[in-house]
Amino acid sequence: MPKTTETTLEINLSALTHNYSYLKSKLESNTNFLAVVKAFAYGSDSVAVAKHLEALGVDYFAVAYTSEGFVLREAGIKTPILVLHPQPTNFKTLIDHCLEPSIYSFKVLDEFISTASHCKQQDYPIHLKFNTGLNRLGFRASDCNNIVEKLKATAAVKAKSIFSHLAASEDLNEKEFTLHQISTFRAVAKNLESLIGYKPWLHMCNTSGVIHYPEAHFDMVRCGIGLYGFGNSANEDQNLNPVASLKSVISQIHKIKPNETVGYNRAFMAEGHQKTATIPIGHADGISRQYGNKQGFVFIKGLKAPIIGNVCMDMIMVDVTNIECSEGDEVIIFDGIHKASTLAESANTISYEILTAISQRVKRKFLK
Numbered sequence: 001m002p003k004t005t006e007t008t009l010e011i012n013l014s015a016l017t018h019n020y021s022y023l024k025s026k027l028e029s030n031t032n033f034l035a036v037v038k039a040f041a042y043g044s045d046s047v048a049v050a051k052h053l054e055a056l057g058v059d060y061f062a063v064a065y066t067s068e069g070f071v072l073r074e075a076g077i078k079t080p081i082l083v084l085h086p087q088p089t090n091f092k093t094l095i096d097h098c099l100e101p102s103i104y105s106f107k108v109l110d111e112f113i114s115t116a117s118h119c120k121q122q123d124y125p126i127h128l129k130f131n132t133g134l135n136r137l138g139f140r141a142s143d144c145n146n147i148v149e150k151l152k153a154t155a156a157v158k159a160k161s162i163f164s165h166l167a168a169s170e171d172l173n174e175k176e177f178t179l180h181q182i183s184t185f186r187a188v189a190k191n192l193e194s195l196i197g198y199k200p201w202l203h204m205c206n207t208s209g210v211i212h213y214p215e216a217h218f219d220m221v222r223c224g225i226g227l228y229g230f231g232n233s234a235n236e237d238q239n240l241n242p243v244a245s246l247k248s249v250i251s252q253i254h255k256i257k258p259n260e261t262v263g264y265n266r267a268f269m270a271e272g273h274q275k276t277a278t279i280p281i282g283h284a285d286g287i288s289r290q291y292g293n294k295q296g297f298v299f300i301k302g303l304k305a306p307i308i309g310n311v312c313m314d315m316i317m318v319d320v321t322n323i324e325c326s327e328g329d330e331v332i333i334f335d336g337i338h339k340a341s342t343l344a345e346s347a348n349t350i351s352y353e354i355l356t357a358i359s360q361r362v363k364r365k366f367l368k
C-alpha cells in the first residue's frame with residue numbers, strides 16, 4: 001500500500017461489497033434492498049458508494065434531503081431514490097430529478113399533491129411514513145382513512161410504499177417495544193391496503209432490524225451503518241468490514257520537560273520528560289473536542305497514543321513518549337483493526353457520529 005502523506009479517508013469498496021453481500025444473505029431472495037447513502041454515505045462519498053452499489057444491483061437508495069438526491073442524479077445514478085425528510089420548498093426540484101418523497105404529515109401530503117398536480121404528474125411514487133413509536137416523523141394509525149381519501153381524490157400520486165422506523169432495533173432489552181412497533185405497523189398496513197385497494201411495498205428494518213427481526217423484513221429493508229461496516233454490537237461487527245479508514249501523518253515531534261504544557265489553555269502539563277507528536281487533523285475535520293484530554297487516541301507503529309490537551313481546529317497533539325517514531329510516520333485514527341466504533345465509545349458516542357463527522361476537507365481515496 002502506498003505511504004500516507006496527508007490526512008486521508010480511505011474508502012474500501014471491496015469492504016462495501018462484502019458488507020452488502022453479508023446483509024443480503026440475511027434476506028429472502030425476493031426482499032428488496034435499499035441502501036441508505038445519506039450524509040455523504042455516512043461520511044464517505046455518496047456518489048462513489050452509490051455507483052458501486054448500483055453496479056452490484058441494489059434496488060433503492062435513500063437520502064435525507066432533496067439536495068443529496070440531486071447530487072446522485074447529477075452523477076448519473078438511475079436507481080430509485082427515496083428522500084426521507086424532504087422539505088416542501090424543494091418539491092419541484094425533487095420531481096424534476098425523479099426523487100421519491102417520504103410523506104409523513106397531512107401538510108406535506110397536501111403540498112406534494114399540489115406540486116405534483118401542477119407539474120402534471122400521474123401516479124408519482126410517494127412513500128407513506130407511519131409513526132409506530134419513535135415519535136419523530138410519521139402519520140398516526142388513525143390517519144389512514146383521511147390519507148386514502150386524499151389519495152383517491154387525485155391521480156397525481158400513488159403510494160409506492162408504506163413504512164415505519166424502529167426506535168431501538170439494536171437493543172434487545174427493548175425487544176418487547178420493538179415487537180409492539182412491528183405489530184402496530186402490520187395493522188396499519190393491513191388497514192391502509194384494504195382502504196386503498198392495492199398493496200404498496202412495506203418496509204421497516206434498518207441494519208439492526210435486519211439482523212434481529214427477520215419477521216419484519218417485509219418487501220424491503222433499509223440498511224445504512226451495516227453497509228459501512230458496523231453492526232451496533234461487537235458480535236455483528238465481526239461479520240462486517242469497515243469501509244472507511246482515517247489516516248494521517250506526524251507533522252512534528254516535540255520533546256518537552258516537566259511542567260511544560262501542550263496546546264490551547266495549557267490543558268496538558270507534562271509530569272516528566274515526554275515526547276509529543278502533532279498531527280494535521282482537528283475538530284474542523286471531525287475529531288471533536290470530546291476526544292481531547294486523553295479521551296481519544298490514535299495508533300502509531302501499532303501502539304496507542306492518547307490525544308493530549310485540547311483538540312485544535314486543524315491539529316491534535318498526542319503522547320508518543322513510549323513510541324519510536326519520526327516526523328512523516330503514518331498515524332491511524334481508525335481502520336479495520338482499530339475500529340471507529342471503539343474510538344467513538346471513548347467519547348461516549350457511536351460509530352454513526354464519528355463517521356458522519358469526517359468533514360469534506362479530508363481527502364478521499366478509493367481502494368478497489
Ligand SMILES: *Cc1c(COP(=O)(O)O)cnc(C)c1O
Nearest residue numbers: 036165206207222223224225226
Ligand atoms: C438512517 C436511516 C436508516 C438506516 O439506519 P441504519 O441503522 O444506519 O441501518 C433507515 N431508515 C431510516 C428512516 C433512516 O433515517
